[in-house]
Amino acid sequence: MDNNTILHSYQDWLKVQKMPAGKKKTLSAAVELFSRQGYNGTSTAQIAEKASISQATIFKYFKTKEELLSEIIEPLIPELKKEFLPKLKTYSKIEDVIHFIVQNRFRFLAQNADIIKIILQEILVNSGLRQSLMAAIQDTIIDDLKMQLSRLQNDNPNIVTYQEDCEVIRTGLGLLFAYFFQRFVLEISTQSEEKDLKCIEEQLIKLITTKV
Template sequence: MEPNIFVNYRDWLDRQKMPRGRKAALVAAMELFSEDGFDGTSTVDIAKAAGISQATIFKYFHTKQDLMFAIVRPVMEHFFPAYRDEFFTGIAKQETLPAMVHFMVTDRYHFVAGNIEAVKILVMEMMTNEELRQLFGKLVSSNDFDFLGELLKNFRRTGELREDIDAAAIVRIFGGQLAIYLLQRNYAPVLVHDEAQDLEIISEQILRTIQK
C-alpha cells in the first residue's frame, strides 16, 4: 500500500506500477523541463534523454503538455489535499506562533527541496499556463476542505497574529521567503550557509512580519 505521506516525486514514481517507457519519459521530461523550460524542450530531446522513441512518448501522452501535467499534478495534489492531515496535525501540536512558524517553514521547505525539479516546472509554467493556474486554484479551494481557512484558524488561535494578516498574506509571506532561499540554494550557493541556521533566520524574519 502506498504511504500516506508523499515526500519525493522520484520515490513516488519508483513505487508506481507503469511501463518502463512511460516512467523513463517522466523522469527525462522532469529533468529537461526544470533546466530548459517547457517551451525550450522538445519531445525529441525527451526521447533521446530517456532512451526511447518519440512514438513511445506519444503512446502514453497525447501531447507534451499532458506529459508536463503528469509530472506536476501529483506534486500539487500532495502539496495540498493529500498531505493536509499530517500537515495540520503537525501545526496543531505547536502551542505558540513562533513554534508554528518554524514548523511550517521547515516542513514546507523540506517538501519543496525534495521535489525541486517539479516545483521549478510548476512555478515557471504557472506564469503562462492558464489550465495549470486553474488546477492550482481548484486544489487550494477544494470544496471538501478549506485549506486557507484552516491555516488562518490555526495561526490565529494563539492570539499572536496581527489582525491585518489573512490567509493569503500568510501564503505569500512564507512562499516568498522560501522561494528566494531555494533560488539562492540552487543558483547562488555562496549565499547559503548552514541550512538549519538559515531556516531559523527565515522563521524569525517571517515572525517579525506577522506577529503583533
C-alpha cells in the same frame, strides 16, 4: 511514500507504479530534461532519445507535451498536505508553529527541487497551468491553513487579525519561495541555511504579531 521525498525519489516512485514501461521511461526522461533545460527548451525528440524510445511511444501515452507535464506535476498536489497538516495541528505556541512550517515546507521544496523548478518556470509563462495549479493548491491546503490561522488567533491574543488571512499565507509562501529560488535556481550559496531559515521565521512572527 514519505511526503517529503516523493519527487526527490521520483524514479523510485515510478518503479512501483502500475503503468507500461514506455510511459515510465517517458516520465523519467522528461523530469530530468525539463528540470535541466526547461519545459520550452525540451523537445519530445530529446525526451525520446533520453528514454531510448520513439516519439510515437510518447504520443501513445500523452497527446501533447503539456499533458505530459501535467502528469509529472499531478502527484505533487496531494503530497502538499499529507502528514504536514496533521502535524501542524499538534502545535499551539506561535513560535513552534512558525518554526515547524518554515522548516518542514522548505525541506519539502529542497527535496523536491527538480519538480519545483519546473513548476516555477512554467507558471510564469503558462497561464492555464498557473490557474489549474493555484486552484488545486487552494482546494488542497490554503483553506486548511486559514483554519489553522484562525485557531492560532483564538489561542494567541497577540496575533494580529488581518482583513484577509490569505495576506499572511501569501507572504509566508513568498518568503520561502524567494529563498528557494535564490538557493536552487540562482544557485547562490549560503554560509548558514539554519540562520537564513531562522531569519524567515523571525520575519513571519513579526508580521503576524505586529499591527502595521
